[in-house]
Amino acid sequence: MDDRASDADPAEQTVLSALISSEVPVGQIARAGILECGPDLPLCEAARRMSVAHVSSILVVDGDRTVGIWTERDALGVDFDDPDSFNRPIREVMSTPVRTVARNLSLQELAIRFRDEHVRHYLVVDEDGQRCGIVTQTDVVLNQGIEHYLKLRKLDSVIKGGLQLLPETMPLSEAAHHMRNSAQDAVVVAYADGEFGILTERDLTRLVADRAGNRPVGELSTRPLMTVSEDASLYHVRCLLADHRIRHIGVRREDGALADLVSFKDILSGMELVYVHELQHALRERDLALNASQRNLHLAEKVIESSLEGILVTDENARIVSVNPAFTRLTGYMPGEVLGRNPSLLNSGRQDKAFYQGMWERLSAEGQWQGEIWNRRKSGELYPELLTITAIRDRDGRLTNYAAVFSDISQLKENEAHIRHLAYFDPLTGLPNRRLLEDRLQVALAHAHRNRNRTGLLFIDLDRFKRINDSLGHEVGDHLLVEIARRLCSCLREDDTVARMGGDEFVAVLSDIADPDDAAHTATRIIEALRRPVQIGEHELTVTTSVGISIFPDDGREATTLIKNADTAMYRAKAEGRNAFQLYQPAMNARSLEHLALESALHRALERDELVLHFQPLVEIAGGRTVAAEALLRWRHPELGLVSPADFIPLAEETGLIVPIGEWVLRTACLQHRRWRELGHANLRMLVNISARQFRDDNLADLVARVVHETAMPAGLLTLELTESMLMENSSRGIDVLERLRRLGVRLALDDFGTGYSSLAYLKRFPIDELKIDRLFIRDIERNPEDAAIADAIVKLAHSLGLRVVAEGVESAAQLDILARHGCDLAQGYHFCRPVEAAQFPL
Numbered sequence: 125m126d127d128r129a130s131d132a133d134p135a136e137q138t139v140l141s142a143l144i145s146s147e148v149p150v151g152q153i154a155r156a157g158i159l160e161c162g163p164d165l166p167l168c169e170a171a172r173r174m175s176v177a178h179v180s181s182i183l184v185v186d187g188d189r190t191v192g193i194w195t196e197r198d199a200l201g202v203d204f205d206d207p208d209s210f211n212r213p214i215r216e217v218m219s220t221p222v223r224t225v226a227r228n229l230s231l232q233e234l235a236i237r238f239r240d241e242h243v244r245h246y247l248v249v250d251e252d253g254q255r256c257g258i259v260t261q262t263d264v265v266l267n268q269g270i271e272h273y274l275k276l277r278k279l280d281s282v283i284k285g286g287l288q289l290l291p292e293t294m295p296l297s298e299a300a301h302h303m304r305n306s307a308q309d310a311v312v313v314a315y316a317d318g319e320f321g322i323l324t325e326r327d328l329t330r331l332v333a334d335r336a337g338n339r340p341v342g343e344l345s346t347r348p349l350m351t352v353s354e355d356a357s358l359y360h361v362r363c364l365l366a367d368h369r370i371r372h373i374g375v376r377r378e379d380g381a382l383a384d385l386v387s388f389k390d391i392l393s394g395m396e397l398v399y400v401h402e403l404q405h406a407l408r409e410r411d412l413a414l415n416a417s418q419r420n421l422h423l424a425e426k427v428i429e430s431s432l433e434g435i436l437v438t439d440e441n442a443r444i445v446s447v448n449p450a451f452t453r454l455t456g457y458m459p460g461e462v463l464g465r466n467p468s469l470l471n472s473g474r475q476d477k478a479f480y481q482g483m484w485e486r487l488s489a490e491g492q493w494q495g496e497i498w499n500r501r502k503s504g505e506l507y508p509e510l511l512t513i514t515a516i517r518d519r520d521g522r523l524t525n526y527a528a529v530f531s532d533i534s535q536l537k538e539n540e541a542h543i544r545h546l547a548y549f550d551p552l553t554g555l556p557n558r559r560l561l562e563d564r565l566q567v568a569l570a571h572a573h574r575n576r577n578r579t580g581l582l583f584i585d586l587d588r589f590k591r592i593n594d595s596l597g598h599e600v601g602d603h604l605l606v607e608i609a610r611r612l613c614s615c616l617r618e619d620d621t622v623a624r625m626g627g628d629e630f631v632a633v634l635s636d637i638a639d640p641d642d643a644a645h646t647a648t649r650i651i652e653a654l655r656r657p658v659q660i661g662e663h664e665l666t667v668t669t670s671v672g673i674s675i676f677p678d679d680g681r682e683a684t685t686l687i688k689n690a691d692t693a694m695y696r697a698k699a700e701g702r703n704a705f706q707l708y709q710p711a712m713n714a715r716s717l718e719h720l721a722l723e724s725a726l727h728r729a730l731e732r733d734e735l736v737l738h739f740q741p742l743v744e745i746a747g748g749r750t751v752a753a754e755a756l757l758r759w760r761h762p763e764l765g766l767v768s769p770a771d772f773i774p775l776a777e778e779t780g781l782i783v784p785i786g787e788w789v790l791r792t793a794c795l796q797h798r799r800w801r802e803l804g805h806a807n808l809r810m811l812v813n814i815s816a817r818q819f820r821d822d823n824l825a826d827l828v829a830r831v832v833h834e835t836a837m838p839a840g841l842l843t844l845e846l847t848e849s850m851l852m853e854n855s856s857r858g859i860d861v862l863e864r865l866r867r868l869g870v871r872l873a874l875d876d877f878g879t880g881y882s883s884l885a886y887l888k889r890f891p892i893d894e895l896k897i898d899r900l901f902i903r904d905i906e907r908n909p910e911d912a913a914i915a916d917a918i919v920k921l922a923h924s925l926g927l928r929v930v931a932e933g934v935e936s937a938a939q940l941d942i943l944a945r946h947g948c949d950l951a952q953g954y955h956f957c958r959p960v961e962a963a964q965f966p967l
């Protein structure tokens with residue numbers, strides 16, 4: 125029995141003893157060396173042999189056959205009055221048949237049979253029916269470890285009461301008769317002197333052997349009777365009986381009077397019942413506990429088997445003793461490959477010695493460690509896991525095992541990284557976003573400050589990206605941005621950062637530059653790199669870029685100031701014609717504020733439908749017929765009222781807003797023309813002003829083609845008004861654009877003629893249809909012969925080139941008259957009509 129059992133309470137101890145004993149087979153406790161005799165042996169001789177051998181029975185055998193048994197109990201039946209009775213053959217007085225039990229019967233089953241069959245001896249036989257020994261009830265009980273019961277119970281608990289004292293004068297035969305009738309195996313003999321003696325079955329057996337006559341029991345009993353106090357424990361009594369090799373003892377009350385005679389059997393008979401009862405209870409309990417623990421074990425096995433978390437158990441020396449299927453799934457190792465090995469076979473090498481040292485320290489101090497750790501699968505792949513290790517101890521606190529439960533948190537880590545990435549990176553281009561740029565800029569500035577160096581900040585904006593997005597769709601726009609991002613990265617050093625601020629705006633941080641020229645060189649590289657055509661599907665796109673540069677600490681010490689100033693410089697680059705960079709100059713700020721205010725107001729104007737078109741008729745001088753309408757832009761400012769284009773178009777040009785505004789004008793004019801056509805004015809021409817900025821746009825012809833197509837405008841009825849200066853800026857490119865426009869069928873007029881170069885030679889080169897004489901020459905035409913001569917010369921020359929001539933700003937009939945004489949074709953001016961809304965247009 126282990127230490128734990130010895131600490132258990134007595135009841136538990138008994139249950140344990142019973143459980144142990146119940147597994148002992150009968151053959152193990154049976155007394156071998158059976159006393160046997162033949163059936164003809166005289167009874168006195170049999171009794172003698174029993175007395176000598178100190179056994180309580182003799183087996184009567186006939187050859188191999190067991191024919192009967194004679195026991196001490198049977199001595200009570202001998203007639204002590206008849207001397208012949210001692211010599212009778214034993215077969216005549218023996219009990220038959222002899223009850224047998226198999227030697228492999230369990231003690232527990234034997235105990236139940238003793239109780240149920242009321243016998244005191246069983247013959248133990250082997251598998252072949254051969255005699256192996258004799259077993260008594262006493263043998264069973266003595267082998268059940270009942271000491272604890274005996275210690276707990278007092279002698280008085282087995283006192284039956286009703287003690288009968290036999291007088292010393294009573295004849296032996298009468299005493300035996302009394303014992304047999306009262307089923308007592310011993311009686312107390314009371315002597316006249318007050319002393320007590322005892323006469324037992326065993327004494328009677330001895331008297332049979334001695335062929336004793338029927339003498340008074342006073343002469344035959346053993347005296348004095350050994351006694352013990354009724355307070356004594358049964359255990360104490362049992363020890364006394366064993367020590368004195370006796371089987372009965374008298375019980376004295378507190379006052380000294382003899383209360384009873386108790387036998388070993390009395391002590392045990394109570395115990396037998398208790399024992400059997402307890403045994404059954406213990407067995408039931410054991411079965412229940414076993415079932416419960418089997419169920420729990422099964423459940424635990426199932427849980428471990430089906431757990432999605434890897435489970436690994438080691439012994440106290442950290443040698444793996446079991447793993448579950450999830451372990452194999454997660455690590456790739458089969459159980460056979462890891463059992464007996466140290467879990468360090470999973471080490472990734474990512475954690476250093478100190479990490480593991482800390483882990484073991486925590487484990488031994490607190491019994492548990494939990495944390496994230498990188499391990500290596502059998503395939504060599506590293507993965508992060510959330511690991512909990514628990515030290516397992518037995519009841520005595522001895523460390524027996526370690527259990528590790530872990531889950532693969534790769535996905536979790538990836539999600540975390542993804543979320544972090546989303547927070548700091550632009551999902552489309554993968555570049556840092558504004559937030560990360562600000563962080564990096566702070567770091568770069570601090571670094572530059574420490575090293576007394578410069579940092580360059582480039583604000584990069586694609587020119588007319590919106591147009592690509594609007595015309596080719598966002599998907600093409602997105603592809604373009606991705607390619608732009610890639611090219612930007614390729615223009616920068618590893619230490620530099622380029623971030624997407626949103627839309628088509630990017631910012632690059634150039635750390636540790638020596639002087640502003642370095643930033644200018646990078647800007648040039650960027651402009652060049654971005655200008656190379658980008659092929660996206662069937663589209664070959666060319667974008668230009670405007671870059672504004674600010675330098676730390678020259679143009680600001682704060683990140684926000686540097687970004688703002690680079691933005692202002694970028695604006696200036698755009699205003700200066702795009703596709704270039706500008707270094708920030710403090711003077712830019714004041715102007716840029718004005719520009720910003722105007723620009724945002726103009727932006728709003730477009731968005732809020734504050735722009736309107738007025739129309740002014742062009743009249744045929746010869747017939748007085750309105751043949752065309754010039755679309756003139758107006759801004760209905762919510763506070764300022766109608767704002768003249770002269771006041772806002774220059775700024776719109778400078779900021780680039782003229783491009784979207786110009787598109788709106790063209791489309792609105794064409795739509796209005798459709799309405800008029802629908803009203804029956806099929807031949808009316810429409811004149812639309814094109815600004816210098818629009819003309820520089822490579823996509824002008826495409827835009828016109830698209831709008832004409834979308835509004836179903838007859839191209840031949842559309843005239844675009846350009847100025848001389850536009851054509852002179854880049855004459856060969858200008859010719860190209862004009863040719864493309866002409867191929868669309870659109871007509872072209874040269875506006876404000878006479879105020880610019882007035883190079884008639886150039887006129888030949890341009891595919892122009894009409895000349896508009898600037899009103900400067902018309903205003904004083906009646907009074908100023910020079911103006912009249914110029915007008916006359918222009919008309920003649922134009923006609924010689926096959927061009928039609930329009931006189932602008934005709935305010936009087938006199939002016940008209942002169943122009944008519946000069947042969948001018950068309951006239952436009954307040955004389956006919958001021959620019960008016962479409963509804964008032966004189967058709």
Ligand SMILES: Nc1nc2c(ncn2[C@@H]2O[C@H](COP(=O)(O)O[C@H]3[C@@H](O)[C@H](n4cnc5c(=O)[nH]c(N)nc54)O[C@@H]3COP(=O)(O)O)[C@@H](O)[C@H]2O)c(=O)[nH]1
Pocket residue numbers: 740754755756757768769770773789813814815845875876896899932933934935952953954955959
């Ligand atoms: N790029 C674009 N430019 C445009 C657009 N709409 C107008 N403009 C240009 O703005 C300038 C001012 O134009 P506006 O104030 O509309 O003046 C026009 C007429 O009102 C004015 N006019 C017409 N007749 C007379 C007259 O008898 N006397 C007089 N003093 N002024 C008169 O002339 C302007 C038209 O000029 P032009 O375009 O040269 O024919 C002006 O330069 C416009 O071009 C636009 O949509 N886009």
